[in-house]
Amino acid sequence: MTQISRRDFLKLTRNGILYLSGLLATGGLLRFLSYAPTAEQKTEFDLGSADQYPLGSRTSIPEIPALLIHAESGFTALSLTCTHLGCTLEPNETGFACPCHNSAFDSDGNVTHGPAVKPLQVLRIEITDDRNIKVFTA
Amino acid sequence: MRPSFFHHLHPPTIPADQARWRHTLGAGGTAVFLMLILGVTGILEMFYYIPTPEEAALSVQTITYHVPFGGFIRNLHYWSAQILLIVSAIHLLRVVFTAAYSHPRRFNYLLGLALFVLSILLDFTGYILRWDVDICYPLLTGTNLIKTIPFIGDFFHRLAIGGGEACSTGLLRMYVWHIFGLTLPIIILGIWHAFRVRRDGGIAVPPPQARTDNARISRNELVRREVLAMFIVGIALILLSSSVPAPIAPAMDSTPAAIREAASQSAKAPWFFLWVQQMLKWGDPFIFGIVIPFGILILVAIIPYIFPKPADSDIGTWFPKSNRLAQITMGLVSLIVILLTLLANAN
Numbered sequence: 001m002t003q004i005s006r007r008d009f010l011k012l013t014r015n016g017i018l019y020l021s022g023l024l025a026t027g028g029l030l031r032f033l034s035y036a037p038t039a040e041q042k043t044e045f046d047l048g049s050a051d052q053y054p055l056g057s058r059t060s061i062p063e064i065p066a067l068l069i070h071a072e073s074g075f076t077a078l079s080l081t082c083t084h085l086g087c088t089l090e091p092n093e094t095g096f097a098c099p100c101h102n103s104a105f106d107s108d109g110n111v112t113h114g115p116a117v118k119p120l121q122v123l124r125i126e127i128t129d130d131r132n133i134k135v136f137t138a
Numbered sequence: 139m140r141p142s143f144f145h146h147l148h149p150p151t152i153p154a155d156q157a158r159w160r161h162t163l164g165a166g167g168t169a170v171f172l173m174l175i176l177g178v179t180g181i182l183e184m185f186y187y188i189p190t191p192e193e194a195a196l197s198v199q200t201i202t203y204h205v206p207f208g209g210f211i212r213n214l215h216y217w218s219a220q221i222l223l224i225v226s227a228i229h230l231l232r233v234v235f236t237a238a239y240s241h242p243r244r245f246n247y248l249l250g251l252a253l254f255v256l257s258i259l260l261d262f263t264g265y266i267l268r269w270d271v272d273i274c275y276p277l278l279t280g281t282n283l284i285k286t287i288p289f290i291g292d293f294f295h296r297l298a299i300g301g302g303e304a305c306s307t308g309l310l311r312m313y314v315w316h317i318f319g320l321t322l323p324i325i326i327l328g329i330w331h332a333f334r335v336r337r338d339g340g341i342a343v344p345p346p347q348a349r350t351d352n353a354r355i356s357r358n359e360l361v362r363r364e365v366l367a368m369f370i371v372g373i374a375l376i377l378l379s380s381s382v383p384a385p386i387a388p389a390m391d392s393t394p395a396a397i398r399e400a401a402s403q404s405a406k407a408p409w410f411f412l413w414v415q416q417m418l419k420w421g422d423p424f425i426f427g428i429v430i431p432f433g434i435l436i437l438v439a440i441i442p443y444i445f446p447k448p449a450d451s452d453i454g455t456w457f458p459k460s461n462r463l464a465q466i467t468m469g470l471v472s473l474i475v476i477l478l479t480l481l482a483n484a485n
């Protein structure tokens with residue numbers, strides 16, 4: 001029979017409305033909770049005069065965290081954030097080691113021991129006209 | 139007398155088998171008692187705890203060192219939480235090893251497992267609330283792990299800590315999840331779980347015709363045993379809490395540089411996640427940190443549904459033949475988790 005009784009129809013409507021409002025409320029709640037304030041995360045770091053970092057120096061900048069390398073070819077900044085899950089690397093004789101899950105990197109930032117797969121990020125550097133070094137993390 | 143929830147849980151008489159220590163190990167009841175202590179001590183801590191990145195660790199120090207009996211209350215909260223996880227695990231093992239999960243108790247088995255997971259999450263968020271130098275790496279790696287889930291990872295990450303840098307802005311969310319978002323469900327599911335125990339015919343024992351001993355105990359006797367158990371556990375907790383303090387570490391300065399500097403002092407996950415931390419050393423974080431742990435959880439959850447139904451006369455007896463597969467599965471899972479934990483602790 002294709003006809004439905006009035007009672008069935010009302011029941012169906014009622015249930016439909018109930019489920020629908022439940023669904024809408026859940027969706028709304030999830031959206032409410034998923035707002036991420038666009039916090040001003042610092043992405044630009046002023047490292048002061050380039051002359052403080054003599055040729056051949058490797059200086060750790062903990063607030064980024066990064067390593068500023070001054071080689072023949074110029075300045076490079078190597079991020080010290082582990083590419084596995086984000087812990088901060090600690091320098092050792094051969095390069096860097098991660099305290100969290102034992103990843104290791106050589107002094108150029110290449111992976112020498114897993115679980116990390118990606119090499120360390122090389123950060124963008126800018127040297128201003130008055131020889132100030134700026135490092136950008138984004 | 140009007141029937142109450144208390145009377146629902148304590149009928150006039152129950153089969154003596156259902157209340158034997160060597161059968162139940164008293165684990166479920168102990169878990170309820172510990173949760174009550176956690177509720178009370180937790181509320182007391184809320185009088186002093188300040189959920190802001192700048193003041194959280196200091197307020198924990200205030201509770202621990204200045205408030206009269208504050209350190210003791212905090213130790214009680216800490217030890218109850220750690221013991222709760224152990225007791226819940228024992229309860230789960232008992233249920234599997236005595237085939238107690240079998241129909242009609244399958245649904246309650248799932249409720250119990252959900253309670254276990256909620257307890258673990260509560261323990262983790264509670265640990266994070268210390269907001270001292272030891273918590274940063276576990277929080278950072280834990281939340282970055284969420285991000286590795288394809289498609290929905292970022293969404294869950296925002297749900298968990300509201301986006302942003304875990305160690306500088308994640309505290310408020312952790313706090314609300316701890317005292318409300320996880321606590322409310324654990325209360326509701328906990329009451330439901332206890333209610334279902336009786337609805338499903340009480341603690342699983344062999345059916346009357348298969349029982350050797352058909353003695354019954356009275357409500358008073360049951361209550362007497364429960365009080366005795368609470369007394370013993372209570373004394374043990376008091377002794378533990380007055381002799382072994384809960385861990386605490388120096389506050390972290392909330393500037394990112396200082397956080398990173400200080401955080402490198404400790405990279406160890408809290409003890410109940412050491413097994414996951416150990417697996418993370420092996421490779422892809424999504425596989426080892428999400429897929430395998432959740433796979434194990436799902437495997438444990440479907441035990442009552444995939445293995446042959448235990449014989450009726452076996453339900454409620456230790457290590458019966460008819461649920462060998464379930465015992466082996468559960469035994470292996472526990473063994474693996476324990477071994478991984480030991481391995482993580484060794485290096």
Ligand code: FES
Pocket residue numbers: 082083084085086087098099100101102103114115116279
């Ligand atoms: S975060 Fe560095 S190895 Fe996992």
